[in-house]
Amino acid sequence: MRAGQFIRQVEGYRAFVPAPLPPDPPPVLDAETINLMSRADRALGRLDGVTSILPNPDLFVAMFVRQEAVLSSQIEGTQSTLEDVLQFELDEKGADLPKDVGEVVNYVNAMNFGLGRLKDLPLCLKLIREIHERLLRGVRGGEKTPGDFRRSQNWIGPAGCTLATAAFVPPPVHQMHSALDNLEKFLHDDETFPVLIHCALAHAQFETIHPFIDGNGRVGRLLITFLLCQREILHRPLLYLSSFLKANRAEYYDRLTAIRQSGDWEGWIKFFLRGVFEVSQAATETARKILALREEHRQRVKHQALLDYLFEQPLVSIHMVQQRLGCGFPTAGKYVEQFAEAGILRETTGFQRNRRYRYDPYLSLFESPDFSPFTRPDVDEGDAQATETEAGHST
Numbered sequence: 001m002r003a004g005q006f007i008r009q010v011e012g013y014r015a016f017v018p019a020p021l022p023p024d025p026p027p028v029l030d031a032e033t034i035n036l037m038s039r040a041d042r043a044l045g046r047l048d049g050v051t052s053i054l055p056n057p058d059l060f061v062a063m064f065v066r067q068e069a070v071l072s073s074q075i076e077g078t079q080s081t082l083e084d085v086l087q088f089e090l091d092e093k094g095a096d097l098p099k100d101v102g103e104v105v106n107y108v109n110a111m112n113f114g115l116g117r118l119k120d121l122p123l124c125l126k127l128i129r130e131i132h133e134r135l136l137r138g139v140r141g142g143e144k145t146p147g148d149f150r151r152s153q154n155w156i157g158p159a160g161c162t163l164a165t166a167a168f169v170p171p172p173v174h175q176m177h178s179a180l181d182n183l184e185k186f187l188h189d190d191e192t193f194p195v196l197i198h199c200a201l202a203h204a205q206f207e208t209i210h211p212f213i214d215g216n217g218r219v220g221r222l223l224i225t226f227l228l229c230q231r232e233i234l235h236r237p238l239l240y241l242s243s244f245l246k247a248n249r250a251e252y253y254d255r256l257t258a259i260r261q262s263g264d265w266e267g268w269i270k271f272f273l274r275g276v277f278e279v280s281q282a283a284t285e286t287a288r289k290i291l292a293l294r295e296e297h298r299q300r301v302k303h304q305a306l307l308d309y310l311f312e313q314p315l316v317s318i319h320m321v322q323q324r325l326g327c328g329f330p331t332a333g334k335y336v337e338q339f340a341e342a343g344i345l346r347e348t349t350g351f352q353r354n355r356r357y358r359y360d361p362y363l364s365l366f367e368s369p370d371f372s373p374f375t376r377p378d379v380d381e382g383d384a385q386a387t388e389t390e391a392g393h394s395t
């Protein structure tokens with residue numbers, strides 16, 4: 001078959017062994033696909049463009065990465081919010097924080113680590129393992145050999161299913177290694193396909209290989225962003241598909257399944273391109289709103305360095321402001337008070353000491369439905385039940 005073969009194992013179950021990439025015959029790029037690709041390319045270009053005109057783009061990337069990390073961990077129904085993550089960064093001892101906030105913080109660290117490594121290492125299996133190690137260190141799945149490819153058979157399916165009843169059994173370990181070697185070669189091939197098709201193929205193949213006991217979804221999504229940055233399509237890591245994949249989870253899983261069952265690479269590619277377009281549009285819109293907000297608030301306050309800092313860290317204490325601005329505590333307190341009077345900061349504790357302030361207008365941009373506009377009434381948590389999967393592994 002075009003995408004690979006289901007091979008019966010001596011134990012009785014059937015594992016899927018993917019065919020090497022690129023697909024043979026290659027994906028048919030019909031008129032619809034070419035249109036979708038052109039729309040997605042343009043939207044990505046606009047996103048890259050809008051960030052390049054921001055006075056200090058790195059300030060904004062940080063919020064996108066945090067938001068992505070929250071959404072990414074919520075794909076498996078975890079509970080962190082963006083505010084939890086910011087709170088954690090403010091004070092690691094926050095008592096009421098959900099346990100999985102560590103998972104989100106790891107995601108941010110893994111993203112930054114990977115981007116740093118890409119400066120001197122191509123996207124390869126070694127780097128993928130290093131990213132996985134950082135992603136799972138001390139969190140959900142952390143007991144499952146962070147940084148190591150699996151040494152046993154795993155499977156995907158409804159909670160409690162077995163190898164025999166799994167929705168999907170990835171390749172056995174031996175074939176997994178050959179498939180990974182082929183994927184690595186494919187990652188280095190920047191000539192055969194337009195970059196977005198290349199990303200679509202690489203992501204799906206990675207999920208099919210499922211080379212880790214846990215964390216395959218998170219690493220597979222990071223792969224897309226890393227590929228786009230490495231190929232300099234994006235100059236900053238500003239495309240995150242988690243919100244789209246979460247909102248369309250049932251279709252996402254069905255499209256991956258259709259590649260294996262009927263070799264339908266084309267359907268997957270269209271779905272992926274639609275995601276890139278929608279996510280890029282939404283991110284561009286948010287970047288524009290942030291830019292407008294910044295301009296508006298620049299008029300209201302004198303201390304621009306503090307304003308810049310708030311775009312990076314929208315929950316602050318006076319102590320943090322003092323450290324960042326390198327001024328005395330009373331001076332920092334005075335600036336913060338001015339920002340509160342200007343309606344930019346809001347005190348959240350009600351205490352006299354150890355006060356915390358929140359940059360409400362900025363955070364609300366990330367909380368608004370426009371930021372993740374993909375949730376549809378027909379694709380909610382309940383709806384995903386039929387196809388929701390959980391990875392398992394033999395011991």
Ligand SMILES: Nc1ncnc2c1ncn2[C@@H]1O[C@H](COP(=O)(O)OP(=O)(O)OP(=O)(O)O)[C@@H](O)[C@H]1O
Pocket residue numbers: 072073075076141156167168207208212213214215216217218219220253254256257389390391
């Ligand atoms: N039927 C399926 N066929 C192929 N891949 C699937 C299927 N169902 C789920 N997947 C992939 O497996 C991923 C989940 O794998 P795993 O649990 O190892 O990753 P995770 O990072 O822990 O979870 P998540 O992606 O939910 O955050 C999904 O994100 C999806 O990419």
